Amino acid sequence: MKRNTILTIIALAIFAAAILLADSTLGRFTVRILNLSGIYIILALSLNLLNGFTGLFSLGHAGFMAVGAYVSALLTMSPAQKEMNFFLAPIVTVLRDVQLPFPLALIAAGAVAGLVAVIIGVPALRLRDDYLAIATLGFAEIIRVLITNAQTLTNGAQGLKGITKYSTTTVVWICAILAVIFMLALVRSSYGRTMKAVRDDEIAAEAMGVNVFKVKSTSFFISSFMAGIGGALLGHLITTIDPKMFTLMLTFNILLIVVLGGNGSITGSVLGALIVTILMEALRFLDMPMNILFIKTEGLPGLRMVIFSILLMAVVLYRQRGLMGNKEFSWDGFFGLFSRKDKAAKGGRA
Amino acid sequence: MDIATFFQQLTNALSLGSLYALIAIGYTMVYGILRLINFAHGDVFMLGAYFAFYAITAFAMPWGVAFIVAIGLTGVFGMGLERLAYRPLRDSPKISVMISAIGASFLIENVGIVLFGGRPKSFPSIALFDTVVRFGSISMLSVSLFIPVITVVILGILLWIVNKTKTGLAMRAVSTDLDAARLMAIDVNRTISLTFGIGSILAGIGGIMWTMKYPQLNPLMGIMPGLKCFIAAVIGGIGNIQGAVLGGFLLGFIEIMIVAFLPELTGYRDAFAFVLLIVVLLAKPDGLLGKNQTVKV
Numbered sequence: 001m002k003r004n005t006i007l008t009i010i011a012l013a014i015f016a017a018a019i020l021l022a023d024s025t026l027g028r029f030t031v032r033i034l035n036l037s038g039i040y041i042i043l044a045l046s047l048n049l050l051n052g053f054t055g056l057f058s059l060g061h062a063g064f065m066a067v068g069a070y071v072s073a074l075l076t077m078s079p080a081q082k083e084m085n086f087f088l089a090p091i092v093t094v095l096r097d098v099q100l101p102f103p104l105a106l107i108a109a110g111a112v113a114g115l116v117a118v119i120i121g122v123p124a125l126r127l128r129d130d131y132l133a134i135a136t137l138g139f140a141e142i143i144r145v146l147i148t149n150a151q152t153l154t155n156g157a158q159g160l161k162g163i164t165k166y167s168t169t170t171v172v173w174i175c176a177i178l179a180v181i182f183m184l185a186l187v188r189s190s191y192g193r194t195m196k197a198v199r200d201d202e203i204a205a206e207a208m209g210v211n212v213f214k215v216k217s218t219s220f221f222i223s224s225f226m227a228g229i230g231g232a233l234l235g236h237l238i239t240t241i242d243p244k245m246f247t248l249m250l251t252f253n254i255l256l257i258v259v260l261g262g263n264g265s266i267t268g269s270v271l272g273a274l275i276v277t278i279l280m281e282a283l284r285f286l287d288m289p290m291n292i293l294f295i296k297t298e299g300l301p302g303l304r305m306v307i308f309s310i311l312l313m314a315v316v317l318y319r320q321r322g323l324m325g326n327k328e329f330s331w332d333g334f335f336g337l338f339s340r341k342d343k344a345a346k347g348g349r350a
Numbered sequence: 351m352d353i354a355t356f357f358q359q360l361t362n363a364l365s366l367g368s369l370y371a372l373i374a375i376g377y378t379m380v381y382g383i384l385r386l387i388n389f390a391h392g393d394v395f396m397l398g399a400y401f402a403f404y405a406i407t408a409f410a411m412p413w414g415v416a417f418i419v420a421i422g423l424t425g426v427f428g429m430g431l432e433r434l435a436y437r438p439l440r441d442s443p444k445i446s447v448m449i450s451a452i453g454a455s456f457l458i459e460n461v462g463i464v465l466f467g468g469r470p471k472s473f474p475s476i477a478l479f480d481t482v483v484r485f486g487s488i489s490m491l492s493v494s495l496f497i498p499v500i501t502v503v504i505l506g507i508l509l510w511i512v513n514k515t516k517t518g519l520a521m522r523a524v525s526t527d528l529d530a531a532r533l534m535a536i537d538v539n540r541t542i543s544l545t546f547g548i549g550s551i552l553a554g555i556g557g558i559m560w561t562m563k564y565p566q567l568n569p570l571m572g573i574m575p576g577l578k579c580f581i582a583a584v585i586g587g588i589g590n591i592q593g594a595v596l597g598g599f600l601l602g603f604i605e606i607m608i609v610a611f612l613p614e615l616t617g618y619r620d621a622f623a624f625v626l627l628i629v630v631l632l633a634k635p636d637g638l639l640g641k642n643q644t645v646k647v
Binding site: 051055057059123124126127129130131133134135137138139141142145146148149248249252255259263302303305306308309310312313316317320 | 450
């Protein structure tokens with residue numbers, strides 16, 4: 001046990017040093033991918049909490065991200081920036097002069113997204129499986145339509161430009177690591193166990209005295225809170241947001257990460273986020289015009305997403321457990337890989 | 351609003367409702383049998399339109415032949431989709447099948463973008479469907495009149511197949527109890543395959559008529575109608591063909607009439623269906639014509 005604690009501390013220290021050095025040593029493009037992975041880790045964890053740990057299939061993530069991104073962007077913009085953005089119709093007076101420091105705005109983003117989730121959850125969480133999926137998708141779509149039409153609140157379809165770039169490597173990765181630690185603690189707590197109980201058998205859980213609706217609402221709230229934070233960080237990384245960003249396509253990317261990593265595995269979500277984000281950028285050349293052996297091909301936009309769709313389907317059809325199944329990384333399991341003798345005895349912890 | 355505009359909107363609502371109904375039937379039949387939301391159904395609808403487009407423009411077929419070829423291809427495609435994406439997961443958890451459906455939907459859309467190009471194409475004009483018909487002060491495209499008529503005819507054929515033929519009996523049996531149906535020597539896989547085929551044929555017909563009424567094709571055109579028609583099927587009571595038709599017409603009317611009477615809500619048009627869905631799910635979770643199902647422990 002002691003060995004493991006020391007190893008964890010060493011690994012975290014090396015990781016922290018790497019993150020601190022990343023900005024000065026790596027190129028801008030690499031840093032951007034690194035930060036994007038961090039944000040996707042948060043988003044994947046939040047979807048995994050619902051999908052993998054509570055057994056609620058939600059397709060509404062993009063909606064909560066949109067809420068978070070807009071709240072944080074509007075709260076951190078200076079009045080002058082707001083005036084520049086809202087040229088079609090002036091912004092509502094309540095929001096015009098408000099300007100909060102970034103950490104407060106980030107928490108507000110999560111809180112508002114979570115609040116929206118609680119309100120949506122009252123009707124939606126009474127539904128099961130596919131009905132829940134379609135209802136959450138519907139709510140996300142409604143949120144998007146509302147944002148598009150609320151000209152004086154969100155600047156409508158024009159979106160917001162010139163958002164301050166607060167999502168530095170340090171900020172993103174502190175949030176990501178906090179998210180991982182929080183998830184680990186949550187999953188191992190009694191709350192986490194009731195969530196898993198609801199996932200495995202709702203009726204049995206209810207019979208054992210679990211307040212199913214409350215557990216579902218809590219999980220939905222936490223997940224949306226994280227999605228809101230992820231959305232806000234994304235907005236502060238890209239620096240422009242508009243309603244078209246937050247479609248089902250975005251939810252699909254996160255779902256891909258969760259499924260690829262393994263439904264119900266925190267390690268899996270982290271790995272999945274890294275792999276998918278890096279592949280997304282690495283395969284970007286597929287969309288560009290190519291020059292193979294003197295034959296010029298036109299760029300084929302969409303080819304990249306074809307590969308990702310095939311990847312998702314291949315995982316679902318041939319390896320439903322994804323990379324990690326529902327197992328987590330542990331030092332014992334890690335060393336177990338090298339000493340084959342007692343691999344079965346130790347293994348990864350479920 | 352004067353009476354002429356009202357009738358104009360009424361015909362619009364009638365043809366939109368018919369199209370929704372046709373696509374909703376595909377959802378409802380598949381859901382009735384497999385308890386699966388076929389997310390890719392909207393994309394099958396899109397393919398139907400593209401098949402017809404290429405049959406006419408690239409292969410220079412006369413429109414009648416082109417439509418039959420396109421509808422047939424769409425049906426075959428639907429059966430192939432079931433074979434590749436859903437059949438291997440017959441015994442898997444529901445969530446896996448749904449993820450596979452979402453994956454299939456994105457795959458078709460993106461392959462569509464690669465093959466057909468992302469830029470919208472316009473459907474060739476066909477004289478029979480493209481003439482302007484006038485009744486007094488109301489004028490409309492003839493296709494708006496054809497759509498409800500064709501829908502009613504197809505609906506009649508479909509109800510005959512489901513209620514009077516042996517295949518239809520098998521379909522109803524499988525949707526009531528898959529295992530019991532298998533014990534009664536019904537070829538379950540063949541029945542499911544046929545259901546997908548019929549649903550996709552209807553989606554194909556819907557897709558072709560849709561592009562004649564709204565003559566623009568793009569690879570993502572199936573997403574919104576697909577979602578809305580699923581909602582229509584839920585509103586009517588999923589698993590019930592008459593319910594899907596009712597839901598489709600209801601949705602078509604609501605969309606057109608709200609925009610017609612309250613033009614300031616036009617921007618919110620795509621949200622109506624979802625609001626309606628949530629209201630129905632809360633008030634009557636089994637839909638308007640659905641049977642109340644109790645879950646036994």
